[in-house]
Amino acid sequence: MVVVIKKLKERVEKENISNIIPMVDDAYNLSFEDESVDRIYAIACLPEIPEPERTLKEFKRILKPDGIISFSELFLDPDYPLRRTEKRWAKKAGLEFIEGFGNWFVYRLNFIKTLN
Numbered sequence: 001m002v003v004v005i006k007k008l009k010e011r012v013e014k015e016n017i018s019n020i021i022p023m024v025d026d027a028y029n030l031s032f033e034d035e036s037v038d039r040i041y042a043i044a045c046l047p048e049i050p051e052p053e054r055t056l057k058e059f060k061r062i063l064k065p066d067g068i069i070s071f072s073e074l075f076l077d078p079d080y081p082l083r084r085t086e087k088r089w090a091k092k093a094g095l096e097f098i099e100g101f102g103n104w105f106v107y108r109l110n111f112i113k114t115l116n
Helices: 002-014 052-062 083-092
Strands: 037-043 063-074 095-102 106-113
Touching (some): 052 063, 052 095, 063 083, 083 095, 083 106
Antiparallel strands (some): 063 106
């Protein structure tokens, strides 16, 4: 993981990108301020986290009111979750499903904060 972050940092610096912050963080206690993140991408990683609902609650905390959380999964991943599993986790965490793309082999699901 550290190698991936290192390479991403190098690319961000080389291309002078200011809105990407490559870092390793605690999924249950992220170092971002409340409502400070526009978009969260979780690509083939959510099922790897022991308590995904807890992580999603933390994602919700840092997501801006108009932000989006995107999950992407690939069937080749040994921990591949069904769409309904990720939708259930998200709903329990207070997220609302807005749209999905893809098929059984690869998919992306987008969520927003539940309006309550």
